[in-house]
Amino acid sequence: MRNRCPSCMTPIGYSRCRAIEKVLESVKVTCQNTKYGCKEAFSYSMKQKHGKACLFAPCSCPLPDCDFEGSSEELSAHFGNVHKYSATRFLYDRLAPITLGVSEKFLILREETDGSLFILHNKVENLGNVVTLSRIGPSTERGFFYELTVKAPSDVSNLRLQSFTKSTPKRVDSPQSLGFLLVPSQFSCISRQIKMDLRLGRSDRFSYYQRPGGA
Secondary structure, rough: OOOOOOOOEEOOOOOOOHHHHHHHHHHHEEEOOOOHHHHHHOHHHHHHHHHOOOOOOOOOOOOOOOEEOHHHHHHHHHHHOOOOOOOOOEOOOOOOOEEEEEEOEEEEEEEEOOOOOEEEEEEEEEEEEEEEEEEEEOOOOOOOOEEEEEEEOOOOEEEEEEEEOOOOOOOOOOOOOOOOHHHHHOOOOOOOEEEEEEEEEEEHHHOOOHHHHOO
């Protein structure tokens, strides 16, 4: 029988201990990301909630052979010092020409002003290439608005995607995305490259846009 002790059959119920709850509520704990720069202190009951939203959550270097891990700012500094030439550089709100190999799985982009890292993902499908953009950073941060345009080699037509990035603390092969661009095979040039233009805006300049769910 449910809710009874299997040995003596005494009813077992749920009862809250207010005294213990008050003790736990008064206990202040520090964030698990203290070593990455977080100085927040909060009640024990808020530990899990803060952990999910902490802006100092560790981020991993997107290069496969590097095991560096640190806050978003620390990662930006690390990448600029150690992997300076491993990314395509661009500036916010400026049109940046991007060349992506048809079989190239990803391309790392680095903003020159603040060192933010973005990943241009590329997945080969039967109909062509599926391209999307994400940012390396805490998963709860606001997205960056971007516009991606691909022109056919003949310049007769073009494809355009307007969307927001979603952030992830490390590079993944199939990231969550708010939008993607399907580039048909005929849009790649003879050298099997996809040429596109990217314009990415600062997140604070597009604050009037809302991601689904108000995130």
